[in-house]
Amino acid sequence: MKKRLLAALVLPMMLAACSTTGITTQTPHQVTGSELANGSWSLVKIDNQDLSQPAPTLELATDLAANGHAGCNRYFGQAEVKDGQFRIEKMGMTMMLCPDNEMKIEQTFSQSLSEWNKVSISGDTMTMTNTNHTLTFARDVAATAAE
Numbered sequence: 001m002k003k004r005l006l007a008a009l010v011l012p013m014m015l016a017a018c019s020t021t022g023i024t025t026q027t028p029h030q031v032t033g034s035e036l037a038n039g040s041w042s043l044v045k046i047d048n049q050d051l052s053q054p055a056p057t058l059e060l061a062t063d064l065a066a067n068g069h070a071g072c073n074r075y076f077g078q079a080e081v082k083d084g085q086f087r088i089e090k091m092g093m094t095m096m097l098c099p100d101n102e103m104k105i106e107q108t109f110s111q112s113l114s115e116w117n118k119v120s121i122s123g124d125t126m127t128m129t130n131t132n133h134t135l136t137f138a139r140d141v142a143a144t145a146a147e
Helices: 002-018 100-114 141-146
Strands: 040-046 057-060 065-069 074-082 085-093 117-122 125-129 134-139
Touching: 040 100, 085 100, 100 134
Parallel strands: none
Antiparallel strands: 040 057, 040 134, 057 065, 065 074, 074 085, 085 117, 117 125, 125 134
16 A cells, blocks of 8 residues: 555656756747737836836837837837847837936937847847847737737
8 A cells, every 4th residue: 555655656756857847948039020010019128127107119010010109209110120130210200398207218219229129039028139228028918919
């Protein structure tokens, strides 16, 4: 009886030891335009600092037409993805004046998106990094589900 009980207790531990650890080793890949198309994202961090006010947004259509709210003003342009890098070419924007803090976020956001950024996606988080800033976005699940 004791041997059966011991076997019943040891067998699950042995099977668990043989299974994966839950850590996956995915090789990094270059993000493509098709991975970004039809995406809706909200900016949650600039240079690893959380944002406290309404977050700037980035919406990308099937053809990578980009638009959103930059913190104060609305913007639009055509996104490009090349060799795992992203930018919005010829960004246009409304020209309202807002409080200094919102304008500072908007300036950093729009300037960063206008430059080439290395882009990576992990789950529902997208990170864009260039020589000056790192922008961290969260996927807008509600907008994606509505489509």
